Amino acid sequence: xxxxxxxxxxxxxxxxxxxxxxxxxxxxxxxxxxxxxxxxxxxxxxxxxxxxxxxxxxxxxxxxxxxxxxxxxxxxxxxxxxxxxxxx
Amino acid sequence: xxxxxxxxxxxxxxxxxxxxxxxxxxxxxxxxxxxxxxxxxxxxxxxxxxxxxxxxxxxxxxxxxxxxxxxxxxxxxxxxxxxxxxxxxxxxxxxxxxxxxxxxxxxxxxxxxxxxxxxxxxxxxxxxxxxxxxxxxxxxxxxxxxxxxxxxxxxxxxxxxxxxxxxxxxxxxxxxxxxxxxxxxxxxxxxxxxxxxxxxxxxxxxxxxxxxxxxxxxxxxxxxxxxxxxxxxxxxxxxxxxxxxxxxxxxxxxxxxxxxxxxxxxxxxxxxxxxxxxxxxxxxxxxxxxxxxxxxxxxxxxxxxxxxxxxxxxxxxxxxxxxx
Numbered sequence: 001x002x003x004x005x006x007x008x009x010x011x012x013x014x015x016x017x018x019x020x021x022x023x024x025x026x027x028x029x030x031x032x033x034x035x036x037x038x039x040x041x042x043x044x045x046x047x048x049x050x051x052x053x054x055x056x057x058x059x060x061x062x063x064x065x066x067x068x069x070x071x072x073x074x075x076x077x078x079x080x081x082x083x084x085x086x087x088x
Numbered sequence: 089x090x091x092x093x094x095x096x097x098x099x100x101x102x103x104x105x106x107x108x109x110x111x112x113x114x115x116x117x118x119x120x121x122x123x124x125x126x127x128x129x130x131x132x133x134x135x136x137x138x139x140x141x142x143x144x145x146x147x148x149x150x151x152x153x154x155x156x157x158x159x160x161x162x163x164x165x166x167x168x169x170x171x172x173x174x175x176x177x178x179x180x181x182x183x184x185x186x187x188x189x190x191x192x193x194x195x196x197x198x199x200x201x202x203x204x205x206x207x208x209x210x211x212x213x214x215x216x217x218x219x220x221x222x223x224x225x226x227x228x229x230x231x232x233x234x235x236x237x238x239x240x241x242x243x244x245x246x247x248x249x250x251x252x253x254x255x256x257x258x259x260x261x262x263x264x265x266x267x268x269x270x271x272x273x274x275x276x277x278x279x280x281x282x283x284x285x286x287x288x289x290x291x292x293x294x295x296x297x298x299x300x301x302x303x304x305x306x307x308x309x310x311x312x313x314x315x316x317x318x319x320x321x322x323x324x325x326x327x328x329x330x331x332x333x334x335x336x337x338x339x340x341x342x343x344x345x346x347x348x349x350x351x352x353x354x355x356x357x358x359x360x361x362x363x364x365x366x367x368x369x370x371x372x373x374x375x376x377x378x379x380x381x382x383x384x385x386x387x388x389x390x391x392x393x394x395x396x397x398x399x400x401x402x403x404x405x406x407x408x409x410x411x412x
Contacts, residue, residue: 018277026276033269036262040287043259047208048201056205057214058252058294060177064184065287067198074197 041066041073049077091386092410094312094342095125101312101342103224103304105234107242108316109326113347113389115142116396117316118235119165120405125231126163127406135166135223136235137216143167143235148398160399166223174206174215213245217301224304234304242305243330246337249302256295263288305339312342314386319346319373328380343386345409346377351390 044059045066046052066073095101104121106114115136122134133156136143143165144151151157153169181202182194194202205211224232236242267285305311313334317327327344334341350367377385387409396405 022276026273029269029273029276033266033273036266036269040259040262040266043255043262045201047205048197052208056208057211057218058298060181060202060205061290061294062287063181063198063201064188065290067185067189067195070197 037069038073038076041069042077045070049074089343089383089386090411091121091343091345094386098312098342100309102230103232103234103307103311105236105305105311105313106316106345107236107313107330109323112316112318112323114316115146115235116402116405117314117345117347117389117409118233119143119146119396119402120409122163122165122231122233123160123399123402124406124410125233126160129162130230131162131164131228132231132233133164133166133223133229134233134235135168135220137168137170137220138235139170139212146397146402164229168216168219168223170212170216170219173219174211177215178202178206210248213241213248217245217249218297220304221297221301225300243333243337246302246305246339249298250337252298253295253302256291256298260288260291260295263291306337308338308340311340313339314342315344317344317346317377318348319370319377321373324373324376324380341384343384344377344381345386346374346388348391349374349388 042051044062047056047059048070104118106117106121108114118134118136122132126132134143135156144167147159147165149157149159149165151165152167153172154167156164156166159165182199185191185194185198220234263285267288270285305313315327315331317323331341350363350370352367354363355367374388389405389408392401392405394401396402
């Protein structure tokens with residue numbers, strides 16, 4: 001076995017182990033993180049979908065940071081529930 | 089206790105405010121106090137955040153939205169243009185979005201939000217108080233005389249600041265939790281350090297701004313708040329209510345200044361019943377003022393022959409309030 005092959009063998013082992021042990025965990029963590037992100041945007045930018053939470057002077061300061069998430073957030077918040085909710 | 093003595097005994101009180109119902113003489117007293125302090129050799133900035141500000145009128149100089157304008161030696165005056173401030177702020181946000189994502193123009197829904205947000209009534213108060221932080225934090229002047237907006241607004245802001253503070257605490261906590269999840273994921277995936285959360289940094293900045301602006305109003309050491317009253321029933325009732333509310337928010341009240349007192353000497357002359365009745369009415373309420381506020385009454389200012397505009401009248405008023 002050459003050096004190269006050895007390396008990729010360990011690399012594969014590592015990935016398999018990660019897949020078996022922690023992939024689910026990190027997927028779950030990422031999902032929770034995403035829900036929190038959406039909750040965060042709701043609290044700060046609620047006005048956008050007609051839920052005024054607090055005066056927006058300082059919310060505007062946060063706006064630039066959430067620009068990319070706004071459309072997914074709106075879609076998620078305003079859509080109706082369906083089967084795929086349980087899957088993703 | 090006279091006004092002069094109050095200022096001499098508390099040189100550390102550098103944020104001076106005159107508050108009260110509209111039209112009782114807040115701006116006039118602010119200008120006269122600023123004039124007197126400037127003459128004592130202190131560097132003074134008198135500023136106003138009222139959209140219907142009258143500092144321009146009293147100094148007979150258009151200073152609206154022009155930054156600090158020098159009136160005389162040691163004395164500067166400034167009127168904040170809230171609209172202008174909000175517009176500049178909006179542009180700053182737009183520019184930031186363009187810079188961060190390399191957009192050619194701000195996306196439609198974001199633009200709509202920016203515009204809708206600025207139409208909210210609370211926007212103006214927040215913008216105003218934020219602008220005040222900039223002015224006061226600069227610290228270039230010995231005294232800041234704050235020609236306050238009518239009482240309601242200040243109270244509204246103080247309560248807003250409290251709610252804001254709690255709100256920020258909550259979302260900061262949420263944000264920190266989010267951060268933990270992020271770190272967990274990157275540990276699981278054996279990635280390097282996660283990026284610094286800019287939103288968290290921004291939240292902390294917002295909190296310091298809010299605290300700074302409400303502490304200008306409530307700083308026990310540096311702030312002095314005077315109520316302007318006139319000897320009339322409605323004013324006294326309202327002021328008593330406001331004073332109670334202000335006390336709840338820990339605004340340090342330094343005293344009460346009674347304005348528009350009709351000179352008693354007139355009684356020795358042959359004056360019409362109309363004037364006599366007014367004097368009698370004022371006597372009644374002056375008595376009430378004495379029993380309610382007692383030692384806290386810092387000055388009585390007579391009803392003057394003409395309105396106070398221009399430096400000459402301001403000087404005369406300053407002499408009445410602080411002595412020659």
